Amino acid sequence: MKHKLLMVLGPVEIEKDILKEAAKPQEYMRTEDYTEKWLRIFENLKYVFQTRNPVVVFASSGTGAMEAAVTNALSSSERAICINGGTFGKRWGEICKKHSIETTELTVEFGKSPKAEDVRNLLAQYPDTKAVFATLNETSSGALTDIKSIGEIIKNYPDTLFIVDCVSGLLTDEFLPDEWGVDIAVSASQKAFALPPGLGFMSVSSKALEFAKKSDLRNFYFDIFDYVNNAKRGQTPFTPAVSLVNQLDKRLEKIKKEGLENYRLRYKKNTEFLREGLKKSGLKILAEHPANCTTAVMTNDFDASRVVKIMREKYNIEIAPSGGGLKTKLFRIGNYGNITEKDIKKCLKALTKTIEEIK
Ligand code: PLP
Numbered sequence: 001m002k003h004k005l006l007m008v009l010g011p012v013e014i015e016k017d018i019l020k021e022a023a024k025p026q027e028y029m030r031t032e033d034y035t036e037k038w039l040r041i042f043e044n045l046k047y048v049f050q051t052r053n054p055v056v057v058f059a060s061s062g063t064g065a066m067e068a069a070v071t072n073a074l075s076s077s078e079r080a081i082c083i084n085g086g087t088f089g090k091r092w093g094e095i096c097k098k099h100s101i102e103t104t105e106l107t108v109e110f111g112k113s114p115k116a117e118d119v120r121n122l123l124a125q126y127p128d129t130k131a132v133f134a135t136l137n138e139t140s141s142g143a144l145t146d147i148k149s150i151g152e153i154i155k156n157y158p159d160t161l162f163i164v165d166c167v168s169g170l171l172t173d174e175f176l177p178d179e180w181g182v183d184i185a186v187s188a189s190q191k192a193f194a195l196p197p198g199l200g201f202m203s204v205s206s207k208a209l210e211f212a213k214k215s216d217l218r219n220f221y222f223d224i225f226d227y228v229n230n231a232k233r234g235q236t237p238f239t240p241a242v243s244l245v246n247q248l249d250k251r252l253e254k255i256k257k258e259g260l261e262n263y264r265l266r267y268k269k270n271t272e273f274l275r276e277g278l279k280k281s282g283l284k285i286l287a288e289h290p291a292n293c294t295t296a297v298m299t300n301d302f303d304a305s306r307v308v309k310i311m312r313e314k315y316n317i318e319i320a321p322s323g324g325g326l327k328t329k330l331f332r333i334g335n336y337g338n339i340t341e342k343d344i345k346k347c348l349k350a351l352t353k354t355i356e357e358i359k
Contacts, residue, residue, distance in 0.1 A: 008320040010190035012337025022243040035234035044252035056227035058200040062167040062188030065200030068222035076100040078130040086140035092133035111286040116149035131161040136169030137291035144291035151181035172292040183208040194337040277348040315350035
């Protein structure tokens, strides 16, 4: 199968040196060397999450980490507020409901960012809320959430946790969980980390760990205490995804060498370059406050799903379709991972030709 340039929202293009890590022979994990590797990884994860809290690693995709956040933080019948501005905000609500949590949704118009004021009002209405769930970058629309302002409000509620999905926003947009009062942040390997899918990450504050002690939803595989206690000794409770862990180790060392700011800046510059090109072609970006690396494009007078198909079949470039009622109205372009200006130019050129062909 001919390789297609991945300009989707994950999985992403990965540099050769990182890919090679996965081809190395497997290692046994209960050794001193492996412990040393994990200790380095856990320290470096704190750096990329910009937190002093422990960050644990699950052999799961991002949704696994989301579910772990819910089941460790809350008990059934407790109340949660879920900010729903698209697929992933909605998912917080779905997970909560699955676990019989009283869920109030704060619905946000698609493409818009939530207003901190609305969170303030809902919390005033439901002061017994145990957790507010938000999404840094709502990948379905590319809208960025002002986590800092929402965090300021939640800080007034000592019995409420702030839980943030930064699966697509970590490493691309500023995120300062400790300063902003975020108790739990979840992410995953297949977007800005530019690694294959399969690792979920979760940072957890001491306040969240206090909540976890009382949770009646804590399950066996995702029990946070098992992960946090094992992390202290440089281990994981269960068999780690050995090849992915090697790749993670290398990625984190590379980010540290480049510097977090520079890593993010590279993504930001590429995003701006892509968006300038789209605007020049007369295309409209959906999000009012767009996050870096996720660009959702509105198509009014042509079928977005045909664009995706032609880009794939004729130009060997994968861009992301949208689901449901948006299938023909919206496509999304990602510039996560090893995407260069040259790749972006190629994508823009193919896009122009595709749209000319359709119109
Ligand atoms: N949250 C956000 C914001 C995402 O973009 C994604 C994946 O696209 C997820 C959660 C779910 O992650 P996964 O598909 O790894 O389970």
